[in-house]
Amino acid sequence: MNIRAPYDERSTLYEGDEIEMAKLGKIKMLHNNQFRCLDRAALLSENVDKEYCTKDADTMSRWRLCSVTEVEEVKLIVRTLPIWLSLIPFSISTAQLHSVFIKQASTLDRKLGTIEIPPASVAVFLTLTMVLFVPIYDRIIVPLIRRRTGNERGITLLQRMGVGIFIAVIGMVTAALVERKRRNLAGGRPQSKQVDMSVFWLLPQYSIFGLAQSFTSIGRLEFFYEQVPNNLRSLGTAMYLTSVGVGNFLSSALITIINRTTEPRWIGRNLNTSHLDYFYWLLAALCFLELGIFLWLSFWYRYKPVPRIHDLQTE
Template identity: 40%
Template sequence: MDRHIGPSFQIPSGSLTAFFVGSILLTVPIYDSLIVPITRRFTGNPHGLTPLQRISVSLIFSIVAMVAAALTEIKRLKVARSNPLAMDKRETVPLTVFWLVPQFFCVGAGAAFAYIGQLDFFLRECPKGMKTMSTGLFLSTLALGFYISSALVTIVHQVTGEAWLADNLNRGKLYKFYWLLAVLSLLNFGLYLVSARWYVYKETREVAAEVEVESMIGLELTETEARSHA
């Protein structure tokens, strides 16, 4: 894609992740200053959203990001095929690289919600002696995700050959791989919702335990009074 800004400057391809990092840095203050006050009015939660709700928002962003990536790749292929010279991998497709910004933004925003939600969940819900370990567990999920990503690329490449992930992207069908990721993200979101509905927060469990203890004490007092009257 065309990475030029102005007549002379060209954006290095490796620096495009700056949009991803910038999206994270932008999402966090927007969440704290805008989203939390608004959601607080509807949920009654002083934190706005619960940790599990934040993670669910991040999964929605991941689905939107993959859809945006697929649509962008379809657009890029149309432009490439309308320019015969661009079908050669040595030629640049006359389409600005800023078409990639929406998917980078969605991935970055989703990562911000996931990081905040997972760390908040681990720190609030884990026992005191496991809080440090939970942070390590959070980081291990990132590493596991990279391994799964590599494995998925390898499997798709072996199954489809050069049809999807061709060395020359202009002759491949990379958009199908993005659609596959969107479907997998949707399935992952569904499984997450089922699992999240089963979870009961520590605060709720503690309140329920206190109510149960109080009810048991009250029942014992009632039985004692009944015996004394008898």
């Protein structure tokens, strides 16, 4: 195809017919200079005549010419993929909340008066933290930050997720310190005997991860829902769910690899003779590395361009 280059986007990029796009449930998107190689799909060439550009959208071949909006929709998906990948280590860390953390709780004193708390029930600390913090964040913290930043959300979605990843690092460090104390008290005893240490020692790490999920998990859901094309909202939700699912899968794979390569095992049948704290330190380092990569991607990322209300009214 004969493409004229260099080109002026406004004069040589095919914008498409707004009425036909509306019939397909699409909204006109502004051109973005990122991933300019994809703009070739919307470039008018010497082989594309004016009659072809006026064809009905249903009969037009997308293999020959696409509109700017269609190209920008592809760019949106491409831009979100690195963010999707960078959030997987966070999902690996949060997968421990309902697996290794619970196994850790099973070795502790879970008595509350005459009641013995089931190990899996300690995860309620996570839920309670989120239930209490999210309204405080939305009603108090966001308005205060909004006054300084002018952002309707207080901070951007990427900033919100970054804060959550940083908190997750603190959560894993806390879990490692608590586990070291628990292991020292256990003294290598059989796991069938409870350690003389209250299960409420796990409250800090669960609460910290509750804060982390209030930032990153909620921000991640909103990010993928908003940053994909308007007619592909379900894809955004799927990207959120798959990032969580892949994290859980890789968590199992990581534990298997660690148990096969460490001696004594970091996560053995008897936690009292294992080194679970080493595993937590590894996850803390992984989250810290993730934070650095995520910050770099955040500076690189460009949010979905949306026409201003004034421009829409003028058109």
